[in-house]
Amino acid sequence: MKTSLVWTLILFTLFTLLPHAAAVNPTKLGLPEGAVARLGMGRINDIQYSPDGQHLAVASSVGVWIYDAQTGEVINLITSTDRIVGGEPDPQASAINSISFSPDGQLLAIGTQGNNIRIWNVKLGRYRHTYWVSGLQSLSFSPDGNILASGGTSIFKIYPETAE
Structure with missing residues (x-):
């Protein structure tokens, strides 16, 4: 009798608490006071808002x-398996x-860090073009969007962004 009562209480507790635990948003678990979300995974190297503030x-x-x-x-996640060159996985992906x-x-x-710059089409969710550069540290588009500049180890390069 005691055994069945114990099992009933255990099952009741599990069925009561599990749906709540499963419904918790993982980006909100264990946040420090004042934080609203946990973004990305791994070491975060850069964060950028889109110009319209939507992304x-x-x-x-x-x-x-x-x-x-x-x-x-999450709208999209671009992982190392998405880094493709000519239909083959990119060995320089990093x-x-x-x-x-x-x-x-x-x-x-x-x-x-694998020394490439990929242009990702946000709307279509795919790569548009790849540039190769060594020592890459930073990127910036010109105000009209037609030029992409990169900086790194003693280099500064400019790429025409009209490439299809």
């Missing part, structure tokens, strides 16, 4: 998360150093 891109050692800036919902939205917010330049 937030978080670059890390794992990949780039693109969030809806209003709701915090942690993301720097990101930069184009002024219209349609493109996201992604610079990696």
